[in-house]
Amino acid sequence: xxxxxxxxxxxxVQEAETVTLSCTYDTSESDYYLFWYKQPPSRQMILVIxxxxxxxxxxxxxxxxxxxxxAAKSFSLKISDSQLGDAAMYFCAYRTSGxxxxxxxxxxxxxxxxxx
Amino acid sequence: ExxxxxxxxxxxxxxxxxxxVTCSQNMNHEYMSWYRQDPGLGLRQIYYxxxxxxxxxxxxxxxxxxxxxxxxxxxLILESPSPNQTSxxxxxxxxxxxxxxxxxYFGPGTRLTxx
Numbered sequence: 001x002x003x004x005x006x007x008x009x010x011x012x013v014q015e016a017e018t019v020t021l022s023c024t025y026d027t028s029e030s031d032y033y034l035f036w037y038k039q040p041p042s043r044q045m046i047l048v049i050x051x052x053x054x055x056x057x058x059x060x061x062x063x064x065x066x067x068x069x070x071a072a073k074s075f076s077l078k079i080s081d082s083q084l085g086d087a088a089m090y091f092c093a094y095r096t097s098g099x100x101x102x103x104x105x106x107x108x109x110x111x112x113x114x115x116x
Numbered sequence: 117e118x119x120x121x122x123x124x125x126x127x128x129x130x131x132x133x134x135x136x137v138t139c140s141q142n143m144n145h146e147y148m149s150w151y152r153q154d155p156g157l158g159l160r161q162i163y164y165x166x167x168x169x170x171x172x173x174x175x176x177x178x179x180x181x182x183x184x185x186x187x188x189x190x191x192l193i194l195e196s197p198s199p200n201q202t203s204x205x206x207x208x209x210x211x212x213x214x215x216x217x218x219x220x221y222f223g224p225g226t227r228l229t230x231x
Binding site: 045047100101106107 | 149151157158161164165172174206219220222224
């Protein structure tokens with residue numbers, strides 16, 4: 001069975017600085033998808049970034065980028081130029097690549113605080 | 117506007133009183149799913165459905181029932197709620213496929229308290 005581990009329950013970053021959130025996973029599959037979701041105080045789940053395992057290039061979305069290390073089964077999220085609006089709970093998630101399933105595995109989350 | 121709606125958004129109930137949380141999507145998505153979110157545990161999948169009349173258990177199905185009689189609706193049923201089902205519940209939907217546009221949309225969440 002697949003697992004997703006987020007070992008940092010809480011992180012803090014100064015506004016305008018850079019922070020990295022860690023995520024490791026375990027799977028025997030060779031093809032899969034990894035995600036970072038943001039959950040602000042409104043509780044809405046927002047997709048931040050998505051990485052396909054067969055792509056070696058790390059995904060980037062504006063100030064958000066990932067460091068995907070497939071052999072190490074590591075998928076960290078880097079937030080550059082942190083803003084107050086980045087304060088939220090962040091979840092790492094895994095999905096198998098098969099189109100015949102709808103199974104997602106989520107990590108336990110990292111609460112990010114942004115200090116003014 | 118493409119959206120997943122859930123009702124009610126907040127519910128306080130008592131042990132053993134049957135309840136249903138509704139979920140509806142307007143995107144004609146084949147796939148729908150229910151999650152529960154608990155502090156320190158993240159989101160865990162309860163049930164999912166890949167088409168009308170097709171449902172499968174997720175990781176924590178005990179104490180829950182679902183049905184998928186129509187493509188747009190996927191209600192979550194708690195026939196005899198217990199305090200350990202106090203949680204934040206999310207419904208989500210997506211269409212089948214593996215590209216960028218095939219990711220899931222989440223509803224706004226339902227906060228359930230069972231006393």
